[in-house]
Structure formats: structure tokens, C-alpha cells
Amino acid sequence: MFIYCYAGGCDVLRKLMGLTLVCLASFAAGCSSGSSEVKVEGTVMFMNTPVESGEIIFMPEDGKSPNVATRIEQGKYSLVASPGLNRVSITAYREIPGKFDNSNPGQPTPMTEMYIPPQFNSNTTLKVTVDAAQPTLDFPLGSS
Structure with missing residues (x-):
């Protein structure tokens, strides 16, 4: 040119x-990347067992920053969240042994259940402070 x-x-x-x-x-x-978002990672356990597959959502308490969600795989997660106080919701489903949905003739589908109690998702009581100085946040749910 x-x-x-x-x-x-x-x-x-x-x-x-x-x-x-x-x-x-x-x-x-x-x-x-001048924003103050923080990379957070950790483990999610339920009854001392890693959550095989699920979802974790960080919801900033200030209501100004967006919620962020990611998959939980083999008990581990990693995401970028807003700093400060966040409510956390964790969901996971598992197959119910021997139960099938037979609504589609000839194609039984294994039925699943949400096995994480509501106090960790729909009625969450989980709160964490996201801070770059503490980038690892583990969630040992229902453990003794």
C-alpha cells in the first residue's frame, strides 16, 4: 500500500x-487486566469424597459485580472472581441406582438426584472472602 x-x-x-x-x-x-478480579481455585468435597462433577457459583455480596460460575471436575475448580465477600452455591447430581425414566418407550434414561443439600445451593449459607492473598478456597461440605 x-x-x-x-x-x-x-x-x-x-x-x-x-x-x-x-x-x-x-x-x-x-x-x-487492571481490574481487581482474583483467580481462585480449590477443592470441593462432600462427605469426605471429591465431588466428581458439579457446578460452583460465586455471587458477590455487593450486588455490583457479576456472578461467576464454573464446572467442578474430580473435586477441583478454578475461576476468576470479584474480590470481597461472596456467597457460594454448589450443585452436583448423581445417578440413582436402579431407577430409570421410561417416558420415552424403549429408551430408559437413568434418573438423577441433587445430592448436595440446599444449605449449599438454593438456600446457601456458604460465604467466603475472595482475596488475592488467599487464592485457594476449599469447600469440605457435610464432612465431620
Whole structure:
């Protein structure tokens, strides 16, 4: 690509390029990782056993920051959450041995149940403080 300069044309081009750079710098600053989000990870156990598969949700108490959720796999999770006090909801389902949904003829589907008690999800009492100084948050649910 060739740019030709003619009387006054280069000056206009320089101003346009300068404005473009200012806009790009402003955009980059707004999208930088200057936010105070914190990477959090940990384990989720239920009755001293890792939660094989489930979901964990961090809900900031300030109501201004968005909720964040991620999968729990083999008892482990990792996500980026807002700092400060967060309510936490944990859900997990498991198959009910010997029970099937037969509503689709010829294709029995194993039935599942939510096995994490409501005080850890729909009526959660779990609260944690998310802080970069403490990036590991473990949840030993229902353990003795």
C-alpha cells in the first residue's frame, strides 16, 4: 500500500493516525487486566469424597459485580472472581441406582438426584472472602 503526500495531505494523515492511536490506547486501557478480579481455585468435597462433577457459583455480596460460575471436575475448580465477600452455591447430581425414566418407550434414561443439600445451593449459607492473598478456597461440605 502506498500513501501519497500532497499539499496538506500528510498533515491530515498524521492527525488521523494520531487520533487512531489515542483511541486504540484508550480502548486498551479500558480492557486491560487492571481490574481487581482474583483467580481462585480449590477443592470441593462432600462427605469426605471429591465431588466428581458439579457446578460452583460465586455471587458477590455487593450486588455490583457479576456472578461467576464454573464446572467442578474430580473435586477441583478454578475461576476468576470479584474480590470481597461472596456467597457460594454448589450443585452436583448423581445417578440413582436402579431407577430409570421410561417416558420415552424403549429408551430408559437413568434418573438423577441433587445430592448436595440446599444449605449449599438454593438456600446457601456458604460465604467466603475472595482475596488475592488467599487464592485457594476449599469447600469440605457435610464432612465431620
